Amino acid sequence: MKHPLRTLFPLLGVCIILLVWHLIFLFSDSLFLPSPFDVIKTLGLLLTQEQILKDMLATLGRIFVSLALAISIAIPLGLILGMYSKIYDLFAFVIDFLRSIPPPTLFPLFMVLIGLGNAAKIIPTALTCSFYLLINTMYGVRNVKKLRIRVGQIWGLSKLKMMVHILIPEAAPYIAAGLRLAISISIIVVILSEMFAGTTFGIGQRILYFQLLYDIPEMYAMILLAGLLGYTLNTLYLALEHRFIHWSGK
Amino acid sequence: MKSTLIALNSVSKQYGTLPILHKITLAIKKGEFLAVLGPNGCGKTTLLNILAGLESCRGEIQKDPALRARMVFQNYQDSLFPWKTVYHNTLFTGSTPHDHQKAQSFLEKLQLLPYIHYYPYQLSGGMQQRVALARAFASAPSLLLLDEPFSSLDYRTSQALMGDLSKIWSEEKITTVLVTHNVQEAILLADRIIVFSEKPTHIIKELRVKLPRPRTLKMRNTRAFKKIEKALTRHLHGSVELSF
Numbered sequence: 001m002k003h004p005l006r007t008l009f010p011l012l013g014v015c016i017i018l019l020v021w022h023l024i025f026l027f028s029d030s031l032f033l034p035s036p037f038d039v040i041k042t043l044g045l046l047l048t049q050e051q052i053l054k055d056m057l058a059t060l061g062r063i064f065v066s067l068a069l070a071i072s073i074a075i076p077l078g079l080i081l082g083m084y085s086k087i088y089d090l091f092a093f094v095i096d097f098l099r100s101i102p103p104p105t106l107f108p109l110f111m112v113l114i115g116l117g118n119a120a121k122i123i124p125t126a127l128t129c130s131f132y133l134l135i136n137t138m139y140g141v142r143n144v145k146k147l148r149i150r151v152g153q154i155w156g157l158s159k160l161k162m163m164v165h166i167l168i169p170e171a172a173p174y175i176a177a178g179l180r181l182a183i184s185i186s187i188i189v190v191i192l193s194e195m196f197a198g199t200t201f202g203i204g205q206r207i208l209y210f211q212l213l214y215d216i217p218e219m220y221a222m223i224l225l226a227g228l229l230g231y232t233l234n235t236l237y238l239a240l241e242h243r244f245i246h247w248s249g250k
Numbered sequence: 251m252k253s254t255l256i257a258l259n260s261v262s263k264q265y266g267t268l269p270i271l272h273k274i275t276l277a278i279k280k281g282e283f284l285a286v287l288g289p290n291g292c293g294k295t296t297l298l299n300i301l302a303g304l305e306s307c308r309g310e311i312q313k314d315p316a317l318r319a320r321m322v323f324q325n326y327q328d329s330l331f332p333w334k335t336v337y338h339n340t341l342f343t344g345s346t347p348h349d350h351q352k353a354q355s356f357l358e359k360l361q362l363l364p365y366i367h368y369y370p371y372q373l374s375g376g377m378q379q380r381v382a383l384a385r386a387f388a389s390a391p392s393l394l395l396l397d398e399p400f401s402s403l404d405y406r407t408s409q410a411l412m413g414d415l416s417k418i419w420s421e422e423k424i425t426t427v428l429v430t431h432n433v434q435e436a437i438l439l440a441d442r443i444i445v446f447s448e449k450p451t452h453i454i455k456e457l458r459v460k461l462p463r464p465r466t467l468k469m470r471n472t473r474a475f476k477k478i479e480k481a482l483t484r485h486l487h488g489s490v491e492l493s494f
Contacts, residue, residue: 147328154302154321155389161343169333247332250371 043221058201066125078137099131121193129182136178140171173248261309272450285436288446320391376407
């Protein structure tokens, strides 16, 4: 059994990093390295500003819409590709090639095709996330235990029932792992696209804005905010995954 | 006289160039408990798959039009659905009040009622195999196929489960085909036992078990039991001379 103090270890880790950061700050004369305590204080102040809350909402909105798009396209496609190996063979090269393209290279293309609006941030993000979901869903379906398929066959299940009762639940842990990856990637791509394609509101845009104004503690605070946002989303998702896909690895 | 549920007439099966079953002729009567003994890899599971309609074969198969086969596998862990509770595993795709009633009834007969809200991975191996049996019985099969259902369980658990299976079978009289390596298990449960040869597999011995029911473990010490056991063992060993 873990010692009760072990639960405080992550907090201790944070304190050590802040202390090291502060020591570097004390012995450095760089204008671009603020004290961690200044950054935390600045973050507190920024969070009371309406503009920053709008930035957060804009970024979160783009992340959720991108993920919703990716889920609604990639999971059904992944199920089809997993069930029908001939269709997979037909598109295997195209999928492998497209998913090898680094997402930022798509920004100029989408800016030309669809302008600078939200779509230019959402579509590249949804596309990037789709590949993670597609591949994981497909592998999930392909790795369904043969014996469970045999049970379905003996019980005379239709294709639809086989999918609902066996394939989708069996593939769910793989799909969940894909979604976990997709969430992390979506945060990166949305923030990058906000920096690249420009926008009125968004965390990426705000980081770039503070950097251009040399508001260094504010810039650090926004980076910290992006990190906190990513951590919170991942933690929430992991808790949901644990709750709803309890059979993972069983 | 009981009518035939399914009959195989000169059925053969081969995988590529490897012959498995060779001209098997076998009629299974309604309400009969048939056990199939044979060496590893002789095609016992293939026979079950053919009976379940999962594998094609050469030869002729005559089936009762109302045939409804269900199977219980040796690997209970992979055959159950870990995302469904014990209750929903048993119910599986059933949805009518009658299906619920059946599921409830067999869960009770297999002493699973206290565990209906558990997931299979929270249960012991023996309990999981009980769930697999409950699921098979609850779906009202006319042909129950048992593929070495006790071989992954410890001695005590397998004996207890055999006892429950025997009791339920006596009440329901569902036509059952049991594939096993265990001679005693076959004698305790079956009405008729067939012994398969090595590949290409054919039936080398067919024997009727006339021991009275209900059968008990004590019967293993009776002369009649030992006689059947000796006859079966002789055919199973064939020409192989064992030395240790």
